[in-house]
Amino acid sequence: MNISWIAAKRPHILFIVADDLGWNDVGYQNPDVITPTIDGLAKQGVIFQSSYVLPICSPSRSTYMSGMYPYKTGMQHIVIGGRQSVCLPLELRTLPQQLKEVGYATHAVGKWNLGFCNLKCIPTYRGFDSFLGYYNTQEDYYNHTFGGYLDLHDGERVAREYDGQYSTHVYTNRTTSIIEAHDPDQPLFIYLPYQSVHYPIQVPDKYADMYPHIGNEGRKKFSGMVTAMDEGIGNITRALQDKGMLDDTIILFTTDNGAELLKYGNNFPLRGGKHTLWEGGTRGVAFMAGAGLQHTGIKYNGLIHSIDWMPTLIGAAGAPQAEVDGVNQWDSIRLNQPSKRSEFIYNLDDFHIPTQGHAAIRVGDWKLILGYPGESDGWTKPMNDTKDTALLYNIYSPGDTPSYLFNITDDPREFHNVAYQHPDIVQKLTKRIQEYRLLMVPAKYPAKDPAADVAAKKNGNAWASGWC
Numbered sequence: 001m002n003i004s005w006i007a008a009k010r011p012h013i014l015f016i017v018a019d020d021l022g023w024n025d026v027g028y029q030n031p032d033v034i035t036p037t038i039d040g041l042a043k044q045g046v047i048f049q050s051s052y053v054l055p056i057c058s059p060s061r062s063t064y065m066s067g068m069y070p071y072k073t074g075m076q077h078i079v080i081g082g083r084q085s086v087c088l089p090l091e092l093r094t095l096p097q098q099l100k101e102v103g104y105a106t107h108a109v110g111k112w113n114l115g116f117c118n119l120k121c122i123p124t125y126r127g128f129d130s131f132l133g134y135y136n137t138q139e140d141y142y143n144h145t146f147g148g149y150l151d152l153h154d155g156e157r158v159a160r161e162y163d164g165q166y167s168t169h170v171y172t173n174r175t176t177s178i179i180e181a182h183d184p185d186q187p188l189f190i191y192l193p194y195q196s197v198h199y200p201i202q203v204p205d206k207y208a209d210m211y212p213h214i215g216n217e218g219r220k221k222f223s224g225m226v227t228a229m230d231e232g233i234g235n236i237t238r239a240l241q242d243k244g245m246l247d248d249t250i251i252l253f254t255t256d257n258g259a260e261l262l263k264y265g266n267n268f269p270l271r272g273g274k275h276t277l278w279e280g281g282t283r284g285v286a287f288m289a290g291a292g293l294q295h296t297g298i299k300y301n302g303l304i305h306s307i308d309w310m311p312t313l314i315g316a317a318g319a320p321q322a323e324v325d326g327v328n329q330w331d332s333i334r335l336n337q338p339s340k341r342s343e344f345i346y347n348l349d350d351f352h353i354p355t356q357g358h359a360a361i362r363v364g365d366w367k368l369i370l371g372y373p374g375e376s377d378g379w380t381k382p383m384n385d386t387k388d389t390a391l392l393y394n395i396y397s398p399g400d401t402p403s404y405l406f407n408i409t410d411d412p413r414e415f416h417n418v419a420y421q422h423p424d425i426v427q428k429l430t431k432r433i434q435e436y437r438l439l440m441v442p443a444k445y446p447a448k449d450p451a452a453d454v455a456a457k458k459n460g461n462a463w464a465s466g467w468c
Contacts, residue, residue: 010102010187010317011291012249014236015309017064017193018229019057019111020274022259023285024266024382025197025226032382034210034227037234041251045289045296046333051304053257054347055281055356055374056274057137058113060256060306061193065094065114065126067310067324071348071436074444078355080115082136082147083448085468087115088126093322095310096127099189102319105129107178109171110193113137117452117468124155128191131155132174135463141167141195141202150462158462166204167195168225172232176239184245187317192236193256196229199263203228215386222264247291250316252309254286261391266382271414276374276394277346277357279414288333292316295336302339303362304329345436351443353396361433362408368419368429369404372396379413400430 027035028042054060058079059070065088070076073089080086088094096106108128115121116135123131132154139146142164152159162170175192182188207224214220233253240246258281259265261273272278284306289296307326314321315330327340346360346369358371378392403426405419419426455467 009248010104012188012240012245013099013104013190013313013317014240014249014251015064015189015191015313016233016251016253017061017110017191018253018255018285019193019195019198020257020260020263020265021197021226021255021285022265022267022273023270023280023283024268025222025259026285029285030266030382032213032384033223035230037230037237038253041233041237041253041289042287043297045251045287046293046336047299048286048288048304049299049301051254051284051286051306052282052344052346052362053255053284053306055257055276057111057198057256059347061111061113062088063306063326064191064309065096066092067095067307067322067326068092069307069325069345071345071440072325074441076347076349077351077443077445079137080113081448082151082463083450083452084115084446085117085449085451086444086446087117087121090120094127095313096189096191098127098310098314098319098322099187099317100127102187102317104187104189104317105182106189106191107131108191108193109133109174109178110191111137111195111198112193116463116465117449119156119465122153122156122465130178132159133171133193134195135465138198138200139167139195140200146463148461149456150460156465158459160462166202166228168228168232171195172235175236179236179239179243179245182243182245184243184248188245194229194232197222197225197265199260201225201263214384216264216383216388218264218388219383250288250290250292250313252286252288252313254306254309255284257281257284261376261380264383266380268381269379269413271377271379272374273376273380275356276376277360277369278373278377279408279412281356281374281376282346292330293334295334298336300333300336302329302332303341303344304339305341305344307344308341343432345433348433348437348440349443350440351445352398359400359433361429361436363429363432365407365409366425366429367406367408367414368426368433370400370430370433371398371402373404403430405429
């Protein structure tokens with residue numbers, strides 16, 4: 001490790017999360033998508049070919065903040081709903097809390113989705129100096145409402161002044177304002193989980209109009225949403241450049257899960273999508289660019305899991321490491337060395353019904369899925385034609401059967417289930433899953449609590465904390 005570089009100046013860190021962005025939804029993977037900023041940053045940095053996430057929102061976001069597998073924290077099942085009295089466990093030390101200990105200013109802008117029923121659950125109590133964004137899993141891009149209530153907050157204050165403003169622009173503008181006001185001598189951490197490109201499918205016409213060749217109205221608007229986000233990232237990088245901070249900034253970009261096929265995202269040529277343990281739901285589009293990288297302009301094939309991002313960024317910052325499930329991949333990435341990871345759990349969920357998949361593991365080249373793989377299936381191309389494409393769905397079956405075994409290195413599209421040909425490998429990987437299950441805690445997925453509505457109505461019809 002280059003100790004002198006870290007000692008002289010801790011890097012600024014910009015951690016961007018795109019919501020429901022598919023493998024085939026960025027320009028450097030699919031030239032039909034207009035993302036010049038993302039493409040430029042990716043090609044000047046390190047493009048991750050085997051970066052894995054959870055198959056849905058809250059579980060992935062819990063890993064970014066904690067470095068822990070969701071099945072150990074109770075975050076493994078679906079997402080945290082607005083009326084559920086649960087949040088990322090308060091005993092966990094978060095990424096921003098650890099960065100603050102070594103002098104970072106910390107800011108969150110965008111989607112939280114890690115619980116808010118108690119004041120201690122919200123971002124400004126979990127290590128962030130400021131927060132502008134929403135608590136829930138989705139909302140309207142213009143009026144910022146979800147489930148009957150406004151959901152836009154500036155710290156603890158309801159932010160009503162953004163009514164009618166497109167959220168991608170709101171979050172971009174807040175991020176550039178943070179940069180413009182920041183003292184470059186202090187290390188800066190910005191966590192920017194954009195609302196884009198999660199449904200509802202909404203975008204100003206000028207972005208959708210950039211895709212006249214797409215006949216499907218949903219895919220046209222979706223593509224415009226991607227381009228609007230790309231423009232925002234361009235504005236942010238220019239703000240860093242103007243402030244003289246860009247060369248000292250690490251930019252990490254990742255999706256939180258595969259594309260939602262029903263809402264016009266695309267993961268082709270990978271199998272399946274969001275809500276599944278197939279590669280299309282879990283192999284995420286991701287890259288890193290900027291400060292400290294010694295080998296750039298490359299594609300990195302080493303295994304990385306979302307639990308690794310917290311220790312990796314802490315390693316890049318030269319901060320003390322906590323004991324977590326993730327591993328520090330900083331040297332592997334910056335020096336283009338082999339990954340420090342050879343296996344990981346896709347997810348473990350025994351809840352009835354595990355809509356995003358029951359159990360899966362990767363060990364070396366081999367991937368084993370036990371039981372229900374999740375909702376969608378198949379190899380879906382972008383919906384560029386006028387009519388929506390008919391989608392395939394799996395029929396739910398409880399328990400650990402059937403088994404699906406793939407050699408992902410040889411068969412990344414998961415065409416060939418070789419479980420019957422290799423019962424010894426199925427047995428070996430099943431045993432590993434059983435060992436991991438010994439550490440599993442029950443999913444924290446309580447019934448809806450009417451206290452959430454009482455609190456929201458008292459708060460001027462805006463979602464509020466303080467009811468659990």
